[in-house]
Amino acid sequence: NAGVTQTPKFQVLKTGQSMTLQCAQDMNHEYMSWYRQDPGMGLRLIHYSVGAGITDQGEVPNGYNVSRSTTEDFPLRLLSAAPSQTSVYFCASRTGSSGNTIYFGEGSWLTVV
């Protein structure tokens, strides 16, 4: 099983550039989410989706957009990259019950210079 697949794994951007982090899951999970993880800050929720066509903001949504046109895909767009967006980004998915396991992608290391 592929599980949750994220691309790219590493990316360097210049300030002001835009890019999209791709995330796909093959487990037919309703819930998908994007987190960023910074030293000393833990995992912080950026955006999440409870199903195709439905997205909502998390704790730190500014500077990011998402869409959920299919159950499988949940891309994260950086609109105009800033050095403060240098971080590790994790995509995650789970079934509808929040008592169930959360599956993470392998992470995307993003550096904005």
Place this chain on the structure above:
Amino acid sequence: RKEVEQDPGPFNVPEGATVAFNCTYSNSASQSFFWYRQDCRKEPKLLMSVYSSGNEDGRFTAQLNRASQYISLLIRDSKLSDSATYLCVVNSRNRDDKIIFGKGTRLHILP
């Protein structure tokens, strides 16, 4: 009070020793509890769920104390491979179905 709090560590423990972590949570309506393990530069992965009656998986024991609002993880006969960051995860199962991650406790097992 933070929603989920963990001692960040690091805990430096000799191989073979027993180590315990606690995690406190603020929302008394929380329903589900988990421990996740995260290796350096890797994604978090589920270690074990935490049940009201306590549960054990090999060398790992998890317990829940609802009255005091904390969960614990005990690792017996620690191995070098146990070195990782351990994340406490709590969810409320209320209308917003919110999942909260602790910032993690770093564990270093020393040879």
